[in-house]
Amino acid sequence: MKNIRLKNGDSWDPGSDPYKVQDATKNHRQEIEASENCCCISCLEFFPPSEIRKWWDDGRSACCPKCGLTHVVVGSESGLPFNKYYLGMAGGHLIN
Numbered sequence: 001m002k003n004i005r006l007k008n009g010d011s012w013d014p015g016s017d018p019y020k021v022q023d024a025t026k027n028h029r030q031e032i033e034a035s036e037n038c039c040c041i042s043c044l045e046f047f048p049p050s051e052i053r054k055w056w057d058d059g060r061s062a063c064c065p066k067c068g069l070t071h072v073v074v075g076s077e078s079g080l081p082f083n084k085y086y087l088g089m090a091g092g093h094l095i096n
């Protein structure tokens, strides 16, 4: 896997395809509801799925209860590395 140049100029080797993170942030309601914990790749807050109040895409994509953005919530059941470092780097690459 080759390094990715982040928007802030840093180089990052994700060890997997960072676009999997993007896929994990939408059409994921079942996965989110099965997850013990969720993390937002925008504000990097962790919260249980029960805190999610708003859903978009006809109820398929979670809206972050902390920062209010959509397509940023990843569940612990996503199969992705579930830690702030990885998700923060992926967020830095995918959003802004």
Ligand SMILES: [Zn+2]
Residues within 6 Å of the ligand: 040, 041, 042, 043, 044, 045, 064, 065, 066, 067, 068, 069, 072
């Ligand atoms: Zn958020």
